[in-house]
Structure formats: C-alpha cells, structure tokens
Amino acid sequence: MTTDTAVADPTTGEGGVPLLHTLNEWQRRVPLLQLLALAALYVYGLSTIEGFGSQRVLYAILVNASLLGLAGAGQTIVVLVGGIDFSIAAFISAGNVIIAELCGTDHWSTGAAVAVALAVGVLGGLVNGVLSYRFKVEPLIVTLGVSALLSGLVLKWINGSATGVAPAWLGTLTAANGTTFGIGIPPVVVIWAVVAIVIGLVLTRTRAGRNLYLTGVNQSAARLALVRVNRTWIYAYVASAVLATCVGILLAGYSGSGNVTIGDPYLFQSLAAVIVGGTMFGGRGDYWRTVLGALVLSVVALLLSANQLSSAAQDMITGGLILVVVGLYGRERRLRDRI
Amino acid sequence: MNALDFLRGLLGKRPYAFAGLLALLLLVVNTALQPAFLAFGNWAAVLASFAPLAVAAMASTPAILSGGGGIDISIGPLLTLIDIVIVANLLPNGLTSPFVVIPVCLAIGAAIGAVNGVLVAVLRFQPVVATLCANIVIGGLATQVQGDTVPSGSTSWTKDLAGSFGPVPGALLTIGAPLVIWWALSRTPFVKALYAVGGDDATAFSAGVNVPKVRIAAYSLGGLYAGIAGIALMSLISEGAASMSAQYTLLAIAAVALGGTSLAGGRGSLLGSLLGAASIYLINNLLNVVRVSTLWSTAIYGAMLLFAVVVGAVLTNARRRAVA
Secondary structure (H helix, E strand, O other): OHHHHHOOOOOOOOOOOOOHHHHHHHHEEEEEEEOHHHHHHHHHHHOOOOOOOHHHHHHHHHHHHHHHHHHHHHHHHHHHHOOOOOOOHHHHHHHHHHHHHHHHHHHOOOHHHHHHHHHHHHHHHHHHHHHHHOOOOHHHHHHHHHHHHHHHHHHHHHOOOOOOEOOHHHHHHHOOOOEOOOOOHHHHHHHHHHHHHHHHHHHHHHHHHHHHHHHHHHHHHHHHOOHHHHHHHHHHHHHHHHHHHHHHHHHHHHHHHHOOOOOOOOOHHHHHHHHHHHHOOEOOOOOHHHHHHHHHHHHHHHHHHHEEEEEEEEHHHHHHHHHHHHHHHHHOOOHHHHO | OOHHHHHHHHHHHOOOOOHHHHHHHHHHHHHHHHHHHHHHHHHHHHHHHOOOOOOHHHHHHHHOOOOOOOOOHHHHHHHHHHHHHHHHHHHHHHOHHHHHHHHHHHHHHHHHHHHHHHHHHOOOHHHHHHHHHHHHEEEEEEEEHHHOOOOOOOOOHHHHHHEOOEEEEEEHHHHHHHHHHHHHHHHOOOHHHHHHHHHHHHHHHHHOOOOOHHHHHHHHHHHHHHHHHHHHHHHHHOOHHHHHHHHHHHHHHHHHHHHOOOOOOOOOOHHHHHHHHHHHHHHHHHHHOOOOHHHHHHHHHHHHHHHHHHHHHHEEEEEEHHOO
C-alpha cells in the first residue's frame, strides 16, 4: 500500500501499450496530469469568460492559491509522515484572532503579537505530535481534540466575539494589487513562492526531508535505519501548526479583522489541495504537487464563481471535479496485484 | 495494583470497555449533579437528543471496520441531507406516512453509501478521497435542497420518535434499529467477512472472500444507518440543518475511536461506537449541567476528549505491550 508503484495506473501499467507505460513512468516522477488539468482549466476560463486573462484575475487566483497552498503545506508534511491534521482550521483562526486582538485592541507591537501567535502554533503542534506519537492515539482524534481545545480557549479569551482590527500593513501583504519591493506582484504570492522553494528543497534535498519520507513509508524500518522517528513525527506536526498559524496571520490582513471561524473552510480544503496534487498518505508525493493542487482548486473556484453558480452548485461541481482529477492518477493498486 | 491489572486485562480483551466505563462514570456524575436526569419521565427527551449522534457514530463504524484506510467522512452531510429531504420534500408534499418516509430515507442513505463503496472498492479511490468528495457534493446538495429559508415541519409519528410511543421512548427505536440490524447480520457470514477484510484484505482475498462486495456492503450499511440518523435528527429538531453536517462528521468519528474501534480496520464493534457516542454526549451534557459558561464548553470538551483518548490508550497499549 505504501510502495510508489501504487501511483501508476494499473490499467495501463501492465506493459500493454509502451507509450502509455512510458507516460505512467513520467507521471510518477512529474505531476504531468496535474499540470495538464491546470492548463486545461485555465484555457477553458480564457475561452469562456471575458477578462479571465487579465492581470487582476490572475492575481486574485494567485492570492487565493497562496493562502490555500500555505495551509496545505503543513497538511502535506503531516500526510507524508503518515498522519493527518484536522486542527489546521483552528490554528488558522487562532493566528488570525491573536494578531487582530493583540495589535488592534491591546495595541501590542506587531512583532510581539506575531511571536505570541507563533508560540501558540509551536505549543499546539507539540501537543498534537507528542500525544499522537507517545500514546499511539489516532492523529485524527488527537488533532480534533486539540482543535476543539484551541478554538474553545480562543473563544473564551475574546469572550465570544472578535473586536480587533488587523494592522494595516498586513493588508498590503495580501492585496491583489500589492507590490513587493516595487515589483507588481502581491507580496503573499512571493512569500508562498519562497516557502514553496524552501519546503520543496528541504523535502527532497535534506536529511530531515528524507527522514520524513522514511518515517511515512515504514516507521519500524525507519527506526532501524537510525531515523529519529519520534522527532520527525513531532516536528512534522509543529511545522503544520506553525504554517497554519502563519496563514491565519496573513488572513487577518486579507479580511481586515479577527474572525473565529475564518479557518473553517480550510479544514477540508487543505486536505483537498494535497489530494488533488497527488500526495498520498505515507511517503508518496512532495510539496510541488500540493502547489499545483492549490492552483487547480483556486482556478476552479474562480471559474465557478465567475459563472454565477450558487455556492451549493459550486460545492457539487468541485467535489465531482476532484474525484475526476484524482481518478486519473491517484488510485490504489488492484487487490489481486498486492498478493 | 491488582485492580489496575484487572482493568488493563479487561480493556485488552474488550476495547469498548473503556468507553463503557467512561460513559458509566459520566452517567453517575451527571445524575449526582442533576437527579432529574435519570428520572423516568426524562428518558424520552434524553434519548431523543442523544439519538442522532449515537446512530451517526454507528453509521461511521462499518466503513472503518472494513479496513484499507476505510473511513466515511460523508456521514455528517448525508444525515443532514436526509433530514432536509424529509422536511423540505416529503412532508410538504403530503408524504407523511412512515411507510413511505422511512423506506425512502433508508434507500437514499444506502444508495449513497453504495456509491461510496463502489468508489472505494471497485474504482480503487482512497477512502478519505472518495468520501471527502462525497462530503463536498452531498453538502452542496443538502444546501441546494434546503433552499434559502430553513424549512421546518413535523408529523405525528416523528413527534413520537422524539417523544415516546406510549411508555416506550421513541428514540429507543432509532438507536435500537442499527443494533438489531447488526445482530441479524452477525448471524450471516457478512460480519465475519467484514472483520476478515478489515484485518487483512489481501489474506481475505486469497481465502476466497469477495473483498469488493464486502466493502460495498459495509459502506451501504453505513449509509443505511445514516438514513436512520437523519430520521432521528429530523424528529428531534423538525427543521433543515445543512450547517450541522461538519459537526456530526467529526463527532461521529471521535465517538468511534473513543469506542475502541481501530481506525486501521478489523478491530472494534458497533457497541463501542454507541458507548463512545454516549461518552461524548454525556461530556457535553455535564458541561451544561454544571452551568459552565458556554464560552468554556468547547475548550473543556476538547480537553476531556484528549484526556479520554490518552487514558484509554495508556490502559489499552500497556496491555498490548505486555501480551506482545
């Protein structure tokens, strides 16, 4: 179940057609189909919706994808190590509310408020990682518990309603017409690009990244190969929580104020970005794929809202599309091939 | 120390015992603080408010038991969809007879469950992927059917389900039905095959078990139970509840895990899920009884859930290590 051959489509992987076989080999290394889906959706938008190719629309898509992609970064790391994180939404909301309250209501300096938010992220991630590793409790349940605990504490702290306003400069980070050092690209997109490069390199080029994959594929084997499985697992959860908190901080700028439910849509969306990208539970995939997944989902979201569909119809089409896209490359091997 | 060893032995053999003990403890505390809680006249109301979560937890169980990463995160939206179909489509059109409503709901539930099962077992999607998409699609469908204004309505038998049929609390029927169906199925080879498939699908396949068929049946059974949960929810709140779906999905899975069912498949029971759901329900109830500010209740709920799973794991794992 955790071998990489499972990524190949078994209907063509049996050597029948050489061309398809070669394409399959490529698909395993490079997310060809994801790229193709992204290009097809974008071209479809260009040809059916007026003004889809404008810079404004492109930046709107990119800003949206950046936030989703950053939220999906932590989920990617946790999924690669063989876990799952259902507390991302709570960390996003927490980061968001902490910044808005401390800066907006209590007039802290931004640096101090960010430090507090990150500390909460580190602490929460540690609880997730330590409890699920040390006590071998299903990560799904632990992260749900931490999620309830954290959002409950945040709710109590602000007595039920967020009143804070995010510092103005945060808004410029996520504005679609923002500039980075005078270049006309929204800063959050640049931040995402830098984070993507760093995470991509760490995952594929460093020992820490290799440990992550080894732990995800087989914990016992990784332990025998002298990987510190406990640290790898716990750090993965800390990274996820911290990244989610950062998304919350950025979202405070995006929405302008604190909001205890702002993270909720990311609960399933961050997972959807990972899945559409083609990263599978336990050691298969990388962050580049999640980047593509976030882009695909953001283009789809824009296409659907541009077509003025109801949010219900948008949901139904999104769900169906994810299934179709993942069906192209992300299926399990046949049972009879696994014996 | 002996008592602890006994406890560990019990938990090692019966994974649901922890949830049972926890539920019992919480029941005692609840009753001590609020003697009216267990008063006979109160039973019907208590059981009715417990029923949706209880049945949702049981609905999540067969998919998880079927193994291979099996999980159904579309149970929450499915049961709210059924609730909405009853209030928005069936009742306003004069279809109020239980002999129409109940079969329709069960059929919708089982059919959607079967689609999930086919996606997982035949088309070989990862269960999380298939049911996440189902979750999104069904959630959208539920919002669509619900419309802009929240529909509401009820009829005599749904009121009885939330109250009582004569002396029998109506919710005993909704909570009891899944257990009876499970008991009946355990007289057939299906349940044994389900545990075999969940334990090791490749071995079960080699032994001649029709693995896809068993898995499809498991997801359909979960969908059928979700149909019952939808009826229970509808009779309790008498209105559409598209916004409650995420809450039920997550609580139901938490209840299954608390009930000692392994998310890896093959180990666990329906009874465990029921007891896990009872624990969660009683935790929430306790927070209401002691009049904790509602602002605190989410945090305390989270802390108690973490505490419960960690204590459960410490007791159960210690036993497992000792045996191994």
